Amino acid sequence: MNDRLRLYSYWRSSAAYRVRIGLHLKGLAFETVPVHLVRDGGEQHSPAFHETNPQELVPVLEHGQRMLRQSLAILEYLDEVWQEPALLPATARERQRVRALAQLVACDVHPLNNLRVLQYLEREWGVPQPERDNWVRHWIAAGFDAFEAMLAGHPSTGTFCDGNAPTLADCCMVPQLYNARRFGMNIEAYPTMLRIEQACMDLPAFQAAQPERQPDAPRT
Template sequence: MKLYTYFRSSAAFRVRIALNLKGVSYEPVSKAFAKKEHRAPDYLAVNPQGLIPALDDDGAVLSQSVAIMEYLDEKYPKPAFLPADPASRARVRSMALAIACDIHPLNNLRVLNYLRKELAQNDDGVNKWYRHWVTEGFRGLEVQAQEFSASKRYCFGDAVSLADICLVPQMYNARRFETDLTAFPTLVAISTHLESIEAFDKAKPEAQPDAA
């Protein structure tokens, strides 16, 4: 199992957590955004989408972090990333996708670069944009977490899920951009608990071999 990763990639952070939770060992292959290694021909031949992460499982190359996590969950059922019944599964996926679709892609490095280069935004403009979309997304997620978290330790019920794996990297980035998190006490409590779990802790950016 080979993971194309970058220490700072939030989507790769998710997959690192997922692999750790499943107890699957992997060889990390670093692709540095700053050097545009993820857009070089050799990587585009691996992942035509030109995005990090990608997982090479014995020659089968898979992309998109959420698709990779669903794959890992199908291949290694324990611990399950989704509850058993369809409505609960949908709720967990909805919380995960609120981050993976509606927060993270807006705040990706390539988008922030576009704001700087094409729309002449300075740090203030970029930071305001970043915090705006985190705040927008966390607002709904906080309400859902209040409803669905059993004990403020996990986003849904009382077990780790796809939603938790998406929350921790997003919370990490929200803090990095100094987002005001006062309105999201449930999400902060859940993330703080999750960050104490070894599978999450070992996956954090600064613990990666390619950390600057």
């Protein structure tokens, strides 16, 4: 397919970060369309962006005339359309494991520390910033405890979360580690995750996807 790719993204969105990693791993050129999630009450709530995604969330990947939503669904779409290098393993059992790891982050951890959840806690219940930060750290730690246990000593764990090539699981894990550091978590208790993260960050695809390297990231 020769249709252009446009990624509606916010530099610090971990869901958009996952998709950027996948795009770079596939070697796909794409245009970034910044959507500032905080400025002016959040550009994702504008009527124009509502047409792009009725959920008012990033990322959205525009591929030709198609609007693709939800980060994991986008990553699997990329894997089906551009099959090499694969983001999912060859066997059903290994694919299930990778999807389980990815969904642990994307479905169980990330939604509880998403911007809109934190804004709701502040707006509706007046939860102060320190308590909101504690909320985030609690749920990340609960997820990381399980993620580390699922990696450590497992025969399928290799250089990366599954085997010796990055998969959907690595695309999800690395941005969540970034979030953990943002909220001041002590992550030394997760040595397997940290070892794999370092292997990921040695790759140009992961480097190019980093939040601070995005065109809409603040310049200091």
